[in-house]
Amino acid sequence: MSLYRNAVWLVKGLQEYTKAGYEAAAKRFVAADLDVNLSGRSFMITGANSGIGKAAALEIAKRGGTVHLVCRNKDRAEAAKADIVEQSKNEDVHIHLLDMSSPRHVWEFAESFQQNNSLHVLINNAGCMVNKREVTEDGLEKNFATNTLGTYILTTALIPALKKSQDPRVVTVSSGGMLVQKLNVDDLQLEKGAFDGTMAYAQNKRQQVILTERWAAQHKEIHFSSMHPGWADTPAVRSSMPDFYEKMKNKLRTEAQGADTVLWLAVSAAAIQQPSGLFFQDRKAVATHLPLASTRSTPADEDRLQEALEQLAHKFKP
Numbered sequence: 001m002s003l004y005r006n007a008v009w010l011v012k013g014l015q016e017y018t019k020a021g022y023e024a025a026a027k028r029f030v031a032a033d034l035d036v037n038l039s040g041r042s043f044m045i046t047g048a049n050s051g052i053g054k055a056a057a058l059e060i061a062k063r064g065g066t067v068h069l070v071c072r073n074k075d076r077a078e079a080a081k082a083d084i085v086e087q088s089k090n091e092d093v094h095i096h097l098l099d100m101s102s103p104r105h106v107w108e109f110a111e112s113f114q115q116n117n118s119l120h121v122l123i124n125n126a127g128c129m130v131n132k133r134e135v136t137e138d139g140l141e142k143n144f145a146t147n148t149l150g151t152y153i154l155t156t157a158l159i160p161a162l163k164k165s166q167d168p169r170v171v172t173v174s175s176g177g178m179l180v181q182k183l184n185v186d187d188l189q190l191e192k193g194a195f196d197g198t199m200a201y202a203q204n205k206r207q208q209v210i211l212t213e214r215w216a217a218q219h220k221e222i223h224f225s226s227m228h229p230g231w232a233d234t235p236a237v238r239s240s241m242p243d244f245y246e247k248m249k250n251k252l253r254t255e256a257q258g259a260d261t262v263l264w265l266a267v268s269a270a271a272i273q274q275p276s277g278l279f280f281q282d283r284k285a286v287a288t289h290l291p292l293a294s295t296r297s298t299p300a301d302e303d304r305l306q307e308a309l310e311q312l313a314h315k316f317k318p
Contacts, residue, residue: 005180005293012290016281017176017230018251022260025282029260033268033283038065042119042165043266046070046100046154047126049080051234052173055259056123056266061088063267068117070096070109070126100126100150101136103316110157111318120165121266122158124151124172124208129240131197133190138316141189143197147204148188152211152309153316162222167272169223171265172212174279176228178205179290183297185304198241206295209279209288210302211309216277223272225265227280232258 015021043060047053048069061067061084069084071077077095084093098109113119127147134142140149155170162168181202187193190200212226231237233252237244264283265271271283278285289295 002180005290005295008290008293009176009180012179013176013231014251017228017253018248019253019257020251022230022253022257022282025284026260029283030270033264033270034059034063036063036267036269038063038267040066041121042066042068042117043121043123044068044070044113044119044158045123045125046098049073049076051236051255052229052232052259052262053123053125054080054084055255056125056262057093058084058087059256059259059263060267061085061090061093064090065267066092066094068094068096068113068119070098070100072097072099072126100154101128101140101142101145103138103140103145103149103153103313104318106150106153107157107313107317110154114158114161117161118165119158119161120167121169121171122155122162123262123266124155124170125262126150127173127201127204127236129197129201129236131240133195140312141191141200143200143204144189147201148207148211149309149312151208153313155211155215156313159219159222163219167223168221169225169266169272170212170215171262172208172224172226173262174208174212174226174228175202175205176230176281177202178209179288179293179295181206182295183207183210183301183305185297185301185308188305188308201240207305210297210305212279213277214302214306216275220276223276225271225274225276225278225280227261227265228286229253229258229261230281234258 049071216224
């Protein structure tokens with residue numbers, strides 16, 4: 001079954017996830033959707049010092065939004081901020097240093113942030129793909145800690161701040177790679193069997209899509225969405241997937257093309273006409289499962305995922 005999933009996904013990817021796929025999809029885009037004034041609206045973007053996060057931050061800044069860059073590396077964050085301010089002429093860009101793989105620090109950051117700032121839109125973009133199993137100082141597998149638990153804690157901790165704002169939204173940058181994975185709630189930290197970083201990442205991205213669906217059902221006041229940016233030429237792809245990059249580099253999307261749907265979901269009036277909780281690709285809601293791929297999870301397993309994350313989150317809450 002996994003061979004079938006991977007083959008179907010690869011064919012789909014070559015048609016849809018490439019630069020050519022973006023250009024074909026863009027023919028139906030409504031340019032006016034992004035013609036918005038974001039003055040007075042506050043946006044938090046994790047993993048914002050490069051790639052899709054930085055590209056989205058720049059476009060938001062150009063439209064007058066207040067931008068909060070959540071980054072792990074101080075020097076790269078400052079360089080990104082300087083570039084964004086220079087290109088957008090918007091000085092309302094702020095740096096927050098945070099390692100998303102440290103659940104205690106994520107809690108502390110979220111709680112201190114909302115004491116001093118309003119928030120209209122959270123963009124969960126930070127992610128990692130560690131190809132050898134690595135355990136954090138908290139005893140957590142690194143991919144899971146960053147991509148799933150960090151995203152879970154940051155989002156749930158900021159929900160009260162979001163609910164105080166008008167037109168609050170949460171956009172989570174997932175991946176089409178999640179289509180090859182069925183939720184495995186019995187091994188969230190990938191302790192069983194041979195470790196595969198690419199599949200660990202895809203499993204985390206499946207978890208993000210499920211969380212988005214569940215948050216949408218539980219918090220009706222907020223518009224939640226997840227999305228696939230396509231295959232984009234970013235520093236993360238070059239470093240984490242060098243073989244894939246070498247094979248595909250002439251077909252990859254630009255960072256701006258990868259960020260287009262993030263921006264559309266975060267700022268456009270059209271996006272919130274769509275139901276909350278959906279998974280998007282190129283400004284369009286798409287299926288979260290490949291045909292006949294047997295990747296659907298039971299509601300009971302999805303309950304178990306959220307319960308496990310809640311328990312872990314509580315364990316690290318200051």
